[in-house]
């Protein structure tokens with residue numbers, strides 16, 4: 001099967017595609033020469049995709065400027081050029097199906113493909129639908145989604161297929177490379193352990209609450225792995241200079257093998273980005289979610305409440321966060337095994353272990 005994938009900007013648009021590509025190859029449905037990823041030069045995809053050995057082409061496109069509408073003249077000019085480039089790529093590559101996950105580049109590619117009567121589909125990984133997917137919903141053959149709230153935003157119900165997030169299946173298949181926390185960080189593998197991190201880039205609010213809670217946390221009968229985010233690591237280190245943080249707290253910039261560490265954790269404290277949630281629910285990890293308030297339409301709060309409603313997470317809004325509710329929420333899960341087990345089961349029930357296969361099934365159904 002010849003497939004063009006397109007999506008850009010954030011990791012949320014890229015990780016699901018990378019998971020589907022891996023599975024397509026694993027199952028022998030497609031090969032590297034029949035797969036093309038179309039993104040932008042500036043987006044994260046220009047680093048991740050070629051590094052994974054996937055064919056990559058770019059289109060020059062930019063977002064609309066909501067603050068300075070006059071500057072959008074250039075944007076419109078670029079958009080029209082982008083649709084021309086999209087058409088050229090589609091004519092040359094001749095895909096059997098085109099799948100977009102969001103971002104302006106995906107808007108241009110999938111729209112052009114639909115106009116050329118090439119089978120098209122989109123995947124929405126968040127609970128609030130992004131601008132490009134909302135627009136494309138009118139033109140594509142199928143709409144795959146993760147959260148029921150997202151489905152409500154598309155008027156044509158017959159196009160909808162609930163597949164879950166392909167990252168879930170990928171995380172489960174990587175399950176065997178577990179991290180040995182004793183060897184790696186000198187921690188006790190028999191002690192309950194909590195991982196604290198703030199999404200792919202780290203979160204200032206989560207780092208601040210950790211700094212404020214350290215004196216309390218270092219006396220607890222559990223351990224903490226705190227990934228500050230690479231960007232914040234030096235400033236956190238400076239603040240910790242000369243401070244005794246005990247032996248049960250390990251401070252790191254970034255976790256390289258998250259799927260290998262998550263199954264070892266008793267509980268996780270995190271933001272509620274779509275990919276993180278796909279990972280937590282695939283593995284059934286009990287979580288305390290502190291949604292980022294700085295995202296479009298407050299979608300992280302919606303993602304988080306979906307888990308809380310199912311009994312799979314505790315949610316603390318960033319505005320309400322203080323050292324008391326932070327530490328007592330961790331205590332609640334780490335010191336009560338029964339409660340942690342119930343959360344884990346509720347979380348697993350939300351995960352879709354064969355999400356990539358479900359998306360691939362839709363691709364096979366519509367491809368020409």
Ligand SMILES: CC(=O)N[C@H]1[C@@H](OP(=O)(O)OP(=O)(O)OC[C@H]2O[C@@H](n3ccc(=O)[nH]c3=O)[C@H](O)[C@@H]2O)O[C@H](CO)[C@@H](O)[C@@H]1O
Pocket residue numbers: 010011012013126197198199200201227229253254255256257258259271272273274275276277279292294295300
């Ligand atoms: C601030 C912002 O705009 N956030 C958005 C961004 O979040 P963000 O880019 O943080 O993405 P997610 O939370 O979805 O995923 C983070 C990814 O980074 C990995 N990781 C993180 C820390 C670490 O030390 N090691 C590591 O490997 C996680 O395992 C996960 O795979 O994209 C998401 C879609 O995916 C959106 O829902 C979020 O709202």
